[in-house]
Amino acid sequence: xxxxxxxxxxxxxxxxxxxxxxxxxxxxxxxxxxxxxxxxxxxxxxxxxxxxxxxxxxxxxxxxxxxxxxxxxxxxxxxxxxxxxxxxxxxxxxxxxxxxxxxxxxxxxxxxxxxxxxxxxxxxxxxxxxxxxxxxxxxxxxxxxxxxxxxxxxxxxxxxxxxxxxxxxxxxxxxxxxxxxxxxxxxxxxxxxxxxxxxxxxxxxxxxxxxxxxxxxxxxxxxxxxxxxxxxxxxxxxxxxxxxxxxxxxxxxxxxxxxxxxxx
Amino acid sequence: xxxxxxxxxxxxxxxxxxxxxxxxxxxxxxxxxxxxxxxxxxxxxxxxxxxxxxxxxxxxxxxxxxxxxxxxxxxxxxxxxxxxxxxxxxxxxxxxxxxxxxxxxxxxxxxxxxxxxxxxxxxxxxxxxxxxxxxxxxxxxxxxxxxxxxxxxxxxxxxxxxxxxxxxxxxxxxxxxxxxxxxxxxxxxxxxxxxxxxxxxxxxxxxxxxxxxxxxxxxxxxxxxxxxxxxxxxxxxxxxxxxxxxxxxxxxxxxxxxxxxxxxxxxxxxxxxxxxxxxx
Numbered sequence: 001x002x003x004x005x006x007x008x009x010x011x012x013x014x015x016x017x018x019x020x021x022x023x024x025x026x027x028x029x030x031x032x033x034x035x036x037x038x039x040x041x042x043x044x045x046x047x048x049x050x051x052x053x054x055x056x057x058x059x060x061x062x063x064x065x066x067x068x069x070x071x072x073x074x075x076x077x078x079x080x081x082x083x084x085x086x087x088x089x090x091x092x093x094x095x096x097x098x099x100x101x102x103x104x105x106x107x108x109x110x111x112x113x114x115x116x117x118x119x120x121x122x123x124x125x126x127x128x129x130x131x132x133x134x135x136x137x138x139x140x141x142x143x144x145x146x147x148x149x150x151x152x153x154x155x156x157x158x159x160x161x162x163x164x165x166x167x168x169x170x171x172x173x174x175x176x177x178x179x180x181x182x183x184x185x186x187x188x189x190x191x192x193x194x195x196x197x198x199x200x201x202x203x204x205x206x207x208x209x210x211x212x213x214x215x216x217x218x219x220x221x222x223x224x225x226x227x228x229x230x231x232x233x234x235x236x237x238x239x240x241x242x243x244x245x246x247x248x249x250x251x252x253x254x255x256x257x258x259x260x261x262x263x264x
Numbered sequence: 265x266x267x268x269x270x271x272x273x274x275x276x277x278x279x280x281x282x283x284x285x286x287x288x289x290x291x292x293x294x295x296x297x298x299x300x301x302x303x304x305x306x307x308x309x310x311x312x313x314x315x316x317x318x319x320x321x322x323x324x325x326x327x328x329x330x331x332x333x334x335x336x337x338x339x340x341x342x343x344x345x346x347x348x349x350x351x352x353x354x355x356x357x358x359x360x361x362x363x364x365x366x367x368x369x370x371x372x373x374x375x376x377x378x379x380x381x382x383x384x385x386x387x388x389x390x391x392x393x394x395x396x397x398x399x400x401x402x403x404x405x406x407x408x409x410x411x412x413x414x415x416x417x418x419x420x421x422x423x424x425x426x427x428x429x430x431x432x433x434x435x436x437x438x439x440x441x442x443x444x445x446x447x448x449x450x451x452x453x454x455x456x457x458x459x460x461x462x463x464x465x466x467x468x469x470x471x472x473x474x475x476x477x478x479x480x481x482x483x484x485x486x487x488x489x490x491x492x493x494x495x496x497x498x499x500x501x502x503x504x505x506x507x508x509x510x511x512x513x514x515x516x517x518x519x520x521x522x523x524x525x526x527x528x529x530x531x532x533x534x535x536x537x538x539x540x541x542x543x544x
Contacts, residue, residue, distance in 0.1 A: 060428075086429060086432040087429075088426065088428045094302065094424060097301045097421070099421075099425065099481070107418075107425070107426070110422050110430075111434065112419070112436055163433065
C-alpha cells in the first residue's frame, strides 16, 4: 500500500450542493454539484469566464454564494478560514514590492493577531522547512525580483505550506511558466499531495490530465462533468466547455481509444 | 561651518520650523514606500486637495490647520475609501472626480464664508508661521504614524503585497485598507503647513522613489526614504533661510536633486555590474 492510499481517505472534504454565484444579474456559477474526498488532487478546467476563479474565491470565503451550499469539512468557507491556502493568479499580486523570499513565505504565518504566538526561532524553522520542501532553501534571502516565473510560483506554494492548511487552491499555477518549470511544479504538487493535502488546481491545459490528476472538475458556469479524467473528459464534455474547438483536444489518448472503439 | 548650521537656532520660529520640517519629512517618507509600490500617488494628491473645504470650514470656526489634522484626515480617508469601493466608474476616475470637485468646493467655501486664508501659503506651505502648539501636534502625528506602522507592519505589508492572500489568511483587510488611508491622510494633513497642498505629494513620493533606486529590500527602502525625506526638508529649510527662498518649493527641489543623484548612481551601478559580467 503506498502513502497516497493511506492518506486519501474516502471522506468527503469539500461538498458543493447546488452552489450558485451571481455578480449582479450575471451568473458566474449555476447549480454546481460535486464532492471532493480528502487527499485528492483535482484539476479544475474550463474556458475563460467559466467560473474556475469564482469557485476558488467562494471556497476561500472571498465571495458569498447566491444559492446552494459549499462546505469544507462540514463548515462554511467563512468558518473554515485557515484550513484553506490560496495561491492566486500571479497578476493579482503586487510584485512592485522589493521583498525577500523569506518575507513572502513568512506571510503564510502572519495572523490577525499583532504579536505572533510563534517565537522567532519557530517562525524561521517553519520558513526553512517550507522552502526546503519546494527546493528553494538556498534562495531564502534573495529578492523575489531575481526569481523566474516558476520559482515565484514555488515561493507562493512555500507560503501556502508554511500556513500548514489542509486544502491548497492554486489558480492558474502553470500560466507564464515554461514546460520545465511546469514539470517541477507538478512534481512538487505530487509530493505535497502524498503528505495528505487536498489540492485543487485551475488550469487551461486539458492534455494528459489523467496522468497528473486523480479527478477533474469541468466548469462552464455549471458543472459539465466531475470524476476520473479518463472517464469524464469525453468529446461531448469538451464541446460543452469549449464549444466548437473540440479538435484541439483530439490528440488525447483516451479520445483515441474512444475513436478506436467506435471504429471496431 | 558649525556657526552657519547653528545660525537659524538663534530664532525661536526657526527652531519650531526645523522640528516641524523634521517631523513632516519623516512622517511622509515612512509611508512613501508603501504609497509608491501601491501606485497611490494620485490618491495621495487627491487627499491633499480634498482637505481644502475642511480647512475652509475649520478656519471659519476658529481652528488652526494643525488642530484640524486628525479629524480631517479620518473624514477624508473614510470618504475616499467608501466612494472608491462603491462606485463602478474605476478607481482613477472616482479619485479624479473627488480631487477636482473638493478642491473647487474649497475655493467656493473660502469665498462664501469670507475666510481669511493666504491661499499661496496653503498651496505651497508656510512653515515659518508654525506655532508651538502646531509643533506639538505635528510631532504627535509623527509618533502615531511611526508606532502604528511598527505595530501593523507585517499585516500592512501582506495586505499591500497580496490583498487576496491576506483576506484568505483571515486578516481584516477592510480595517487594514482604512488604517493605511487614515495614516496617509494624517501624514498629508499634518504636513500641509510645511509644504502645502500642491507640494505635499513631492515629499511623499520623491524620497521613497529615490530610496527604491538605491536599496534592495523594502525595510531598507523605508529607512533610506526617511533619511532622504528628513535631509530634503531640513536642507530645504536651510536654503530658504539663507537664500530667502520659499520653504516648501525648496524642500521639494532638494528631494528632486536627491532623486536625480540616486537615479544616476543606480545607472552607474548597473553599468558597472554589466561590465563586470561582460569581462568575466
